[in-house]
Amino acid sequence: VSTMLLVDHDNKHLSPTFFSAITASKKLGGEVSMFVAGHKCDSVVEECLSIDGISKVIVASDVLLEHPTAETMTPLLVAAQKQFSFSHILSNHSSFGKNIIPRLGAVLDVQPVADVVEIRAENHFVRPFYAGNALMELKVSEKPVILTIRPTAFEKHAKLDEKKGTVVEKMDFDAPKEAIGSEFVSMKVPEKGGRPDLSTAPIVVAGGRGVGSREKFEWVEKLADKLGAAVGATRAVVDAGGIISNDAQIGQTGKIIAPELYIGVGVSGAIQHVAGIKDSKVIVAINKDPEAPIFQVADFGLVADALKAVPELLEKL
Amino acid sequence: AKGFRVLVGVKRVIDYAVKVRVAGDGSGVVKKNVKHSMNPFDEIALEEAVRMKESGVAGEVVAVSIGPKEASETLRTACAMGADRAIHIISDCDVEPLAIAKVLSKIVSVEQPNVVIVGKQSIDDDSNQTGQMLAGLLSWPQGTFASSVTFEKEEKDRALVSREVDEGEESLRLTIPCVITADLRLNEPRYATLPNIMKAKRKKITTVDIGKLGVDVKPRFEVLRVMEPPTRKAGSVVESVDELLKGMREAGTL
Numbered sequence: 001v002s003t004m005l006l007v008d009h010d011n012k013h014l015s016p017t018f019f020s021a022i023t024a025s026k027k028l029g030g031e032v033s034m035f036v037a038g039h040k041c042d043s044v045v046e047e048c049l050s051i052d053g054i055s056k057v058i059v060a061s062d063v064l065l066e067h068p069t070a071e072t073m074t075p076l077l078v079a080a081q082k083q084f085s086f087s088h089i090l091s092n093h094s095s096f097g098k099n100i101i102p103r104l105g106a107v108l109d110v111q112p113v114a115d116v117v118e119i120r121a122e123n124h125f126v127r128p129f130y131a132g133n134a135l136m137e138l139k140v141s142e143k144p145v146i147l148t149i150r151p152t153a154f155e156k157h158a159k160l161d162e163k164k165g166t167v168v169e170k171m172d173f174d175a176p177k178e179a180i181g182s183e184f185v186s187m188k189v190p191e192k193g194g195r196p197d198l199s200t201a202p203i204v205v206a207g208g209r210g211v212g213s214r215e216k217f218e219w220v221e222k223l224a225d226k227l228g229a230a231v232g233a234t235r236a237v238v239d240a241g242g243i244i245s246n247d248a249q250i251g252q253t254g255k256i257i258a259p260e261l262y263i264g265v266g267v268s269g270a271i272q273h274v275a276g277i278k279d280s281k282v283i284v285a286i287n288k289d290p291e292a293p294i295f296q297v298a299d300f301g302l303v304a305d306a307l308k309a310v311p312e313l314l315e316k317l
Numbered sequence: 318a319k320g321f322r323v324l325v326g327v328k329r330v331i332d333y334a335v336k337v338r339v340a341g342d343g344s345g346v347v348k349k350n351v352k353h354s355m356n357p358f359d360e361i362a363l364e365e366a367v368r369m370k371e372s373g374v375a376g377e378v379v380a381v382s383i384g385p386k387e388a389s390e391t392l393r394t395a396c397a398m399g400a401d402r403a404i405h406i407i408s409d410c411d412v413e414p415l416a417i418a419k420v421l422s423k424i425v426s427v428e429q430p431n432v433v434i435v436g437k438q439s440i441d442d443d444s445n446q447t448g449q450m451l452a453g454l455l456s457w458p459q460g461t462f463a464s465s466v467t468f469e470k471e472e473k474d475r476a477l478v479s480r481e482v483d484e485g486e487e488s489l490r491l492t493i494p495c496v497i498t499a500d501l502r503l504n505e506p507r508y509a510t511l512p513n514i515m516k517a518k519r520k521k522i523t524t525v526d527i528g529k530l531g532v533d534v535k536p537r538f539e540v541l542r543v544m545e546p547p548t549r550k551a552g553s554v555v556e557s558v559d560e561l562l563k564g565m566r567e568a569g570t571l
Binding site: 096185189 | 337358414450451460462485541549553555556557561
């Protein structure tokens, strides 16, 4: 087994969820190489070199890779695969991995395994489907095995490299600009007010329809700030517009989270939202409707009007 | 017709409101006598194409579905929502995303669309792969997880696509032809009105057996079994903030 791990980063640091992908690569056994494409991303390469048990870091650096697209990354990954013949190619099931990995799979004529939550053997995986209401256990016989893993299903790798034997391989980026077909225009990162990252925060407070106005949602934010938590929302709240940015949506098609503590305020618990929170260690729900489905998965439920309960909670915490 | 030809992939899936059950023998999920409808992300994809036609960017909208004979109902709905015609690739087995992408690329070679729009994921398989794979097979640029698409007419036709990514919103400019995958906020799909449902009955649905396309659609995965996920047990439900805090403190959560 030799795995190429596609690195998700912002040219300064590895993405916070990326340390789970490292753990998953190590579960496959064998050698792990990291593939970094970016621009002025030396600090990312340094970070990769500081991780325990990485045999190679393959680096492609070019101004056109500052914001890597699937169109620029795929030929590079194909070239790396041709040169090193990895048995596995792995990335996170993040918007980065989901964008690139299927395109790579198609070009290599491989059906990638999406959203892997369990690695039973090098070719034997478990993945959820139907919004997590069913799990598929499957075997893959083609090479390379290509997979995207669900970060919350794997511990974050934290061990540092003591031996420092990692090799750095440089790759040239020589695709002609006009042939790429896609061009980066801009990136808007919403202001989070210093709150932690939703995907990796140990505590998350999420608001649902019961707090579905800008004014009411402020109680969700106040509770989050009191607990040092990240803020999330259901689809209904995000769709309403003007309350919270799209990237805060939790659920089947939004972010999948697994914090130590999740507090749902005015969240009813639609199947699609529960799909994104059910691996949380503790689920707390505050909802005035005692029949709300979220109470079926909550460890602690409070049947109360969120707008009365949250101020009281803030006072007593 | 003037303007782009837009090809839209629509999949028939178990309705989003159904609580899916795993079959007792581990062979899959229970589909019999369960309500099915168009994959919600594909409804958004189709709506976008219809709006392109209404704004004069597109000249023709063609819906395509790969699935059992019942998928013709999904295509009829697509026609009632505004597709001009439809193509039904009949397949009685589940088809993996790579094979779907191969079938779609075959249809692209015949239909020569300028833009292909599909939902970013189907809510049954949840893989989120088909659009990206089709773009890879065609060597076309891709605008995945689109929350807004506009078309520019300068020297060349270009699409400006805003994408919902984990960090926020990314904007890309794509050359045409391209593949776009629709995210939730791209638009709000319309309901088919009764007059349009009646009109849709006269629109043409071409049917082709999947085996006749000369595309290898053999599954790559060996599915060993389909299982129930571990279930969470409901905990205690209380009626005062004090009781909630007491419970959480006792459990060591706070």
